Amino acid sequence: MKAATLRGTSITARVGLALGVAVAVCFVTGLISHFIQHPQPWFFWPTRPVWLYRVTQGLHVISGIAAIPLIIVKLWSVWPKLFERPVIGGLVRQIERLSILVLVGSMLFQLSTGLLNIAQWYAFKFFFTTSHYAMAYVAAGAVLVHIGVKLPILRRALGEPVDDTPASVGPTRRTVLRATWLAVALATVVTAGQTVPLLRKVSVLAPRSGQGPQGVPINRSAIAAGVLGSAQSPDYRLTVTNGPTSRAFSLADLQAMPQATHRLPIACVEGWSADAEWTGVVVGDLVAAVGGSRDSDVRMISLEPPGPYSRTVLPARHVRDGKTLIALKLNGQTLDLDHGYPCRLIAPTRPGVLQTKWLSRIEVVP
Amino acid sequence: MRIALVLLGVVLGAYGAVLLWENPPVIITRIVVWALVGVVLNDMVFAPVCVALGFAGRRLIPGKWWPPVAVATFLSVVLVFLAIPVYGKPGLRPDNMTVLDRNYPLGLWISLGIVWACVPLYYLAMRRLPVRQDEVVEQESTDDVERQPPAV
Numbered sequence: 001m002k003a004a005t006l007r008g009t010s011i012t013a014r015v016g017l018a019l020g021v022a023v024a025v026c027f028v029t030g031l032i033s034h035f036i037q038h039p040q041p042w043f044f045w046p047t048r049p050v051w052l053y054r055v056t057q058g059l060h061v062i063s064g065i066a067a068i069p070l071i072i073v074k075l076w077s078v079w080p081k082l083f084e085r086p087v088i089g090g091l092v093r094q095i096e097r098l099s100i101l102v103l104v105g106s107m108l109f110q111l112s113t114g115l116l117n118i119a120q121w122y123a124f125k126f127f128f129t130t131s132h133y134a135m136a137y138v139a140a141g142a143v144l145v146h147i148g149v150k151l152p153i154l155r156r157a158l159g160e161p162v163d164d165t166p167a168s169v170g171p172t173r174r175t176v177l178r179a180t181w182l183a184v185a186l187a188t189v190v191t192a193g194q195t196v197p198l199l200r201k202v203s204v205l206a207p208r209s210g211q212g213p214q215g216v217p218i219n220r221s222a223i224a225a226g227v228l229g230s231a232q233s234p235d236y237r238l239t240v241t242n243g244p245t246s247r248a249f250s251l252a253d254l255q256a257m258p259q260a261t262h263r264l265p266i267a268c269v270e271g272w273s274a275d276a277e278w279t280g281v282v283v284g285d286l287v288a289a290v291g292g293s294r295d296s297d298v299r300m301i302s303l304e305p306p307g308p309y310s311r312t313v314l315p316a317r318h319v320r321d322g323k324t325l326i327a328l329k330l331n332g333q334t335l336d337l338d339h340g341y342p343c344r345l346i347a348p349t350r351p352g353v354l355q356t357k358w359l360s361r362i363e364v365v366p
Numbered sequence: 367m368r369i370a371l372v373l374l375g376v377v378l379g380a381y382g383a384v385l386l387w388e389n390p391p392v393i394i395t396r397i398v399v400w401a402l403v404g405v406v407l408n409d410m411v412f413a414p415v416c417v418a419l420g421f422a423g424r425r426l427i428p429g430k431w432w433p434p435v436a437v438a439t440f441l442s443v444v445l446v447f448l449a450i451p452v453y454g455k456p457g458l459r460p461d462n463m464t465v466l467d468r469n470y471p472l473g474l475w476i477s478l479g480i481v482w483a484c485v486p487l488y489y490l491a492m493r494r495l496p497v498r499q500d501e502v503v504e505q506e507s508t509d510d511v512e513r514q515p516p517a518v
Binding site for chain 2: 068069072073075079082101106109112113115116118119120121122123126131133134135136138139141142143144146147149151170171172175178182183186187190191204206207209211212213217221223224338
């Protein structure tokens with residue numbers, strides 16, 4: 001029968017190799033994003049180039065989406081193995097089958113939850129970040145075990161030519177491979193525009209068009225954060241503290257300080273990003289105003305009631321950086337309420353979720 | 367090398383399992399069910415449908431049209447998968463109009479239209495472009511072979 005001959009190790013190995021590369025990129029970029037948000041003493045994250053996180057997190061989502069057509073073809077190419085006999089077999093065979101179950105289950109879990117998450121569709125009733133993070137290790141581990149078990153087959157199949165002889169008129173294995181690469185390209189083109197400006201118009205299935213107030217999309221709105229009143233209050237003050245030293249800045253005080261303008265991307269964990277021109281006070285100047293050390297981390301606290309991202313810690317390396325701003329303006333206009341009016345943090349190479357909006361307090365961490 | 371890969375894989379996987387185990391039982395159940403439903407949907411629904419489509423397609427669609435049609439069908443499946451979370455905008459929240467801010471039905475239909483428009487174009491191109499002799503032979507089926515020349 002035709003279908004039996006069209007499937008083959010030559011396809012499985014090649015698509016599997018591409019899938020392995022996509023998974024590796026996804027895993028590494030995902031870990032980078034995790035450790036930026038949960039810093040470890042050994043973890044080093046530079047402040048240059050300013051677009052570094054934009055690229056790593058953009059790649060995370062792009063490689064994850066590219067893995068979807070790859071896994072479809074990969075699973076199609078090995079589906080008959082599901083019915084191979086013996087169904088039960090010995091202990092080794094059971095372990096192998098179990099490892100494949102873990103592999104397929106964890107991979108489909110990662111790709112499906114990731115795809116839903118970038119569209120903010122929380123159809124699953126578990127917390128996305130922690131489960132996606134934990135399952136990433138399961139998936140990566142299962143992939144390594146799978147490669148370890150299949151390595152001789154993989155090597156042999158990659159060394160042999162793709163069988164190009166059709167059993168009858170119809171697609172060849174080469175056609176299947178070309179179609180796979182075409183599908184990867186198509187999936188990338190229709191979604192990657194949310195982070196690659198050149199593709200913006202053709203990415204018809206991207207969750208973000210790149211539009212938003214002042215030309216930049218948002219993730220958390222002022223309404224959702226519950227800051228409509230406090231952010232627009234005439235009594236608003238930004239309090240900067242260093243131990244017992246404390247200073248309160250009104251918006252006019254901040255505007256009277258030396259202003260810097262920098263072009264920095266805002267890059268979301270969900271894989272979209274946008275370049276913008278931010279104007280405001282250099283964070284280092286505010287820290288210096290309360291006598292803070294250049295080697296101290298700084299805590300950014302939002303007007304937003306306590307929640308997972310209402311307070312974040314900015315590492316000393318980013319505090320020292322001259323491009324790290326407390327922004328008052330975005331693309332030449334007073335910061336929109338949804339972008340964090342009266343003022344927000346914008347630092348190079350940081351995930352958007354850590355660029356704290358509606359700042360109320362900046363504390364130098366002792 | 368192989369043993370090292372397997373061992374490293376087991377350690378990584380076990381670490382992931384430990385992280386998952388930190389969840390309350392009801393959450394662990396939901397996570398495991400989500401993963402298993404994915405496997406069952408692939409093995410018991412998606413794969414058999416693909417086989418049925420392939421089986422029917424090979425018989426119903428003329429031989430030379432079948433490869434481009436099969437490829438277009440596969441590309442359509444990928445597009446539909448990518449469209450599922452955005453098509454009806456299930457994640458839309460009224461306070462943030464910068465998410466899911468495209469006309470996804472239009473985008474999906476246009477992209478499907480382009481994919482399927484390529485099928486006749488491919489067919490025509492294949493007929494017009496010069497082909498190598500061996501490819502011609504490979505593409506031929508038993509029907510293409512001429513009958514025995516008449517005996518002189």
